[in-house]
Amino acid sequence: xxxxxxxxRYRPIATIALAAAGIAAMIYYSVCETDCSYLRGDLFGIDxxxxxxxxxxxxxxxxxxxxxxLVRLLLAWGIGVEVHLVAFQVANGVFCQYCLAFGAAxxxxxxxxxxxxxxxxxxxxxxxxxxxxxxxxxxxRRRMPLLPVVVLGYLFVVLSFSLSATPAYGSAWPWxxxxxxxxxxxxxxxx
Numbered sequence: 001x002x003x004x005x006x007x008x009r010y011r012p013i014a015t016i017a018l019a020a021a022g023i024a025a026m027i028y029y030s031v032c033e034t035d036c037s038y039l040r041g042d043l044f045g046i047d048x049x050x051x052x053x054x055x056x057x058x059x060x061x062x063x064x065x066x067x068x069x070l071v072r073l074l075l076a077w078g079i080g081v082e083v084h085l086v087a088f089q090v091a092n093g094v095f096c097q098y099c100l101a102f103g104a105a106x107x108x109x110x111x112x113x114x115x116x117x118x119x120x121x122x123x124x125x126x127x128x129x130x131x132x133x134x135x136x137x138x139x140x141r142r143r144m145p146l147l148p149v150v151v152l153g154y155l156f157v158v159l160s161f162s163l164s165a166t167p168a169y170g171s172a173w174p175w176x177x178x179x180x181x182x183x184x185x186x187x188x189x190x191x
Contacts, residue, residue: 012063014112015071019056019063022105026052029098039089039096040164048161052102059109068113069134075110076131076146080153082106084161092165118143 026049041048055078062070082103089095117129129145136142 011068011112012066015063015109016060018105018109018112019059022056022102022109023053025098025101025105026056029096029102032096032098039092039094039099041085042162043160069136072113072115072132072134072146073144073149075106075113076134076149077153077156078106079110079131080150080155081157083150083154084157085163088163088165094165117145 030049043051055074059071059074062068062074085099086103089099114132117133127147129147131146131150133143133145134149136144
């Protein structure tokens, strides 16, 4: 496996490049004037653009200081956050190509940093370790499965973020209602 992406040789460079791409996506988002400009979010009053940029800078810093396990934990947390943010876009029928690019960069960075977990005992351990593991800086070199970190990231965003997707001209799609609106019983003509 020498020379492959997951051998670790190119992992830091690829992770930094992907994090930089995520920052670039947030910069482009800040000047967006299409439908995605109506997507707004904040974390305790701090605009989501700045939170995303700081998050990617934390990943870059962790890579530069060779904190691979912290990188894995941060990326797993971010996957949980992105699941909610993408679901929010789907539910509201407003898609931001820059937000989706940020999420894609995050997902690719997670894949680049994936390492096959050690064999866990029992099916609950195997499921929890499906997304990999990170070693915690605790006595005994304890390893933590990343799936619970993804779930914690999701719960954190659900409980702490304020999100909005209402454009000035209303929330209707130009080609008809969103699937979420139809499922919510608003039908094809509003109601």
